[in-house]
C-alpha cells in the first residue's frame with residue numbers, strides 16, 4: 001500500500017504538494033469514492049484512481065476465471081478456426097491472455113488476465129502454485145501405483161515433483177476411477193503423462209482449482225471476474241511461496 005499523493009505524483013499528475021491540494025479540494029476519487037484525507041493509502045496494483053474524473057491508474061487491469069469446456073483451444077485465436085477461450089468472453093473488450101494452459105480436451109478452471117506480471121508470478125515454476133485436477137482414468141489404479149505419483153515419477157522430461165493424490169470415486173463395474181491430483185508444476189500434458197506412466201490413461205480431465213481459487217459451481221462456458229481479495233491473496237501467496245503447502249478446501 002502506498003500514500004495516494006505519492007502515487008499521483010509518480011503518475012505525473014503534479015508535484016506531491018499540488019497533489020495534496022487536489023486531494024483536499026475533493027478532486028480525487030478512489031474506487032468511485034471521493035477521498036479528501038491526506039495520507040490515505042491505496043493499492044497501486046488494483047485500486048482505480050481518478051483525478052477530476054480522469055483515470056490515472058487501475059481500471060484497465062482485469063482478472064477473470066473461466067470454466068473452459070472440452071474442445072476449446074487455450075488461445076486468443078486459432079488458424080484452423082476452432083473455438084478459442086476468448087470466444088466465450090462476451091462483454092470483455094480488453095485483450096486478455098490465459099494464465100498457463102489447458103489442453104484442448106481438458107475442461108475446468110482457467111484464469112485470464114491482461115496483467116502480465118500477475119500471469120508470470122502465478123506460472124513461474126519457483127512459486128509452485130498448486131493446481132488440482134479430477135482425472136477419470138481407465139481401470140482402477142492400486143494404491144502402490146498412486147504412491148508413485150505421490151513421490152514423483154519419471155517422465156521423458158525428468159522426474160515430477162511430489163503430487164497429492166486421492167481416490168474420489170471407484171467404479172469397479174465400468175473399470176474406471178476418478179482420482180484427485182494436485183501438482184505444483186505446469187509441464188505440457190503433465191497429468192495425462194503421469195497417469196499414462198502408471199498405465200491408467202486419462203479419459204476425462206477437469207481442473208477444479210488454481211492456487212486457492214476454486215471452480216465451484218461456475219457454469220461450463222461461463223466466466224466471472226475475480227474479486228479484489230482473491231487477486232491480492234493469490235499475489236501475496238505466490239510471492240511468499242505459501243501456496244506450496246496449501247491444497248484446496250473443497251471442490252465441485
Ligand code: URA
Nearest residue numbers: 103106189190191192
Ligand atoms: N495436465 C494435462 O495433462 N493437461 C492439462 O490440460 C493440464 C494439466
